[in-house]
Amino acid sequence: MYDWDELLSPYKQAVDELKIKLRSIREQYERTSKHTPIEFVTGRVKPVTSILDKAKRKNIPLEEIDEKMQDLAGVRIMCQFVGDIDTVVDLIRMRTDFEIVEERDYIKNKKNSGYRSYHMVLRYPVQTISGEIQLLVELQIRTLAMNFWATIEHSLQYKYRGEIPSNIEKRLQRAAEAAFRLDEEMSQIRGEVQEAQEIITRNREQ
Amino acid sequence: MYDWDELLSPYKQAVDELKIKLRSIREQYERTSKHTPIEFVTGRVKPVTSILDKAKRKNIPLEEIDEKMQDLAGVRIMCQFVGDIDTVVDLIRMRTDFEIVEERDYIKNKKNSGYRSYHMVLRYPVQTISGEIQLLVELQIRTLAMNFWATIEHSLQYKYRGEIPSNIEKRLQRAAEAAFRLDEEMSQIRGEVQEAQEIITRNREQ
């Protein structure tokens, strides 16, 4: 039997370390009383059943899982505003504790399903008791509304094994539009809030 | 100087205990593979500056803060669907580890601002090294979309000290409508999902 625990435990370690590291970004912004671009951070190792499903679907042999499956370790950053996503991407690019091997912008180019999110694949070094190993971690950056919709879509995809009936797919798209609309309205207010803050700051300095 | 630490530390204890307790509801649903009505749970003790602001605004003497301010300890439960809120309210009413002293339904009766949320005030017993004390905890139950909007509104209220300019208020209301719309669309899908699940279950049993 395949020793999943041995394969996956460094990935769990990577996720735990990255959650601690990325959450500290939020704390740093809060400490300096600036608008924090990060609302919260989650992470998970892909469940074994999902790995097997995906390996079968994409025809990946078990020995090549760690090279060919880029989302064994997944970390997700949620933002309040669409505009925060760029700030987060810049912060990630600046770091020296991992290497970025790929970026995919599903916000500028949203998927047909309505899926929006910014993806990065990182090569992250983990220290084990037998030495350093490097492994791939998928980082997803999205707004709360994008995340909300994506969660629902994911469960429906899972349930219908990728073949969502067209009437349900239509409703799902209407929900995607509502989520998009919410992000748009929020972006409008973001501008207001920042303008307002600038006015307040200017008034205070006089 | 007032010893805030002494006043607030049992409230912190109550929040910590309730977070552990309410998060276990989610785990129980997951273990039995049923749709969990709880997405996540957060909690906080009201910061001292906010207590002082509110005490001044509402004319509450410092000695009466613990009786008259019901939200010194606040716990919040977030749900995916509007319909999940009723399930959570029923679960809360069934419990024997605290007493419900008040309920306010701002979903059936939303505030003029657009605020929607279900509020309960609990009387919760905390064990201290000098014996049991009972204190008030405010519990808020809302969807992710309600929460998203409420967070934004809260910061704007804070910034404009309760007097948001009318043009910004209009945008805030449009955002509230977008959030409401998103909840409506999601509720539509919830029905589909549950119907689909029933069909799947029926098919499996044949």
Added chain:
Amino acid sequence: MYDWDELLSPYKQAVDELKIKLRSIREQYERTSKHTPIEFVTGRVKPVTSILDKAKRKNIPLEEIDEKMQDLAGVRIMCQFVGDIDTVVDLIRMRTDFEIVEERDYIKNKKNSGYRSYHMVLRYPVQTISGEIQLLVELQIRTLAMNFWATIEHSLQYKYRGEIPSNIEKRLQRAAEAAFRLDEEMSQIRGEVQEAQEIITRNREQ
């Protein structure tokens, strides 16, 4: 197959709640700058393999495990000084969030093996999504030295399946004596520390 997850998950919940609750005792003492009788708190649910071993050894049918096995949920409080144990026992007896159903003092009456510890069995109420259930939790209170020795003895017992060779047992007893000796020496200093503190306090008040 027996559903261990269903049986044990409320026990896990009880352990999680009690760890949060008992750790707060330490914080309360620290906040008031008094010597804290609690050094740290740990907890665990008994692993399934250990449950099965014990059930076989003690001839307990699976259906009676939850009534007859009092240590499915175990919580442990570690103290710096032997004298702190009495303080902790008093604090436990004072609480109203559980009932004490049994106490065994293996410090006044140490076991032949050298084992010393204060045991209490609690009946603790847990709220589940199907209502309140009450379950037994074993609470062990010991010094750091008692705990250190007990950990070693436990692994040796496990390894030799309860039949430790006599030459190793002798060494284990010498270690138990060294642990006892360390506790005695520490107790001597505890007196000094407290006397010193009283002198300091008296001097300050003059």
Added chain:
Amino acid sequence: MYDWDELLSPYKQAVDELKIKLRSIREQYERTSKHTPIEFVTGRVKPVTSILDKAKRKNIPLEEIDEKMQDLAGVRIMCQFVGDIDTVVDLIRMRTDFEIVEERDYIKNKKNSGYRSYHMVLRYPVQTISGEIQLLVELQIRTLAMNFWATIEHSLQYKYRGEIPSNIEKRLQRAAEAAFRLDEEMSQIRGEVQEAQEIITRNREQ
């Protein structure tokens, strides 16, 4: 006023990251069912009052605190057996996520007070929102018994401001000897345990 929060928050970040990283060593050993050389890991940032005391005592100007005070961030690894300390030191030397800048062996060369512990000073890189910074972290490796005694001694030193009366110092030394004795007895058993394990393994393979 000096902004302690700004100075110390990257140190807090370093401590949080190192606790997660070093605790994973324990998990890796447990997963492979080998004796784990790490019992538990703790960490702390030096409290501001202690920093000020030490700066005064050692005549360190505030601007040079981060270079000259090597224990602003402190991480401690506790081991069951004295022999485990060497294993841990080797694991630390092998890592590539920090640089070791100093090692002091207070076990081979114990202090006059009776203090025993293995110290390492690490240069650890932390990612902040303004870029990478490198800072010093003190790592202490000790047995449970060494730690127990050191904790007591630390509070007495603090209380008597470094001038412990000679009668109390004598008792403290007797306690140090008892702790040393306990470590010796435990080391004896460690040998037995490992021999026993080898016999068991050999028997199993026949």
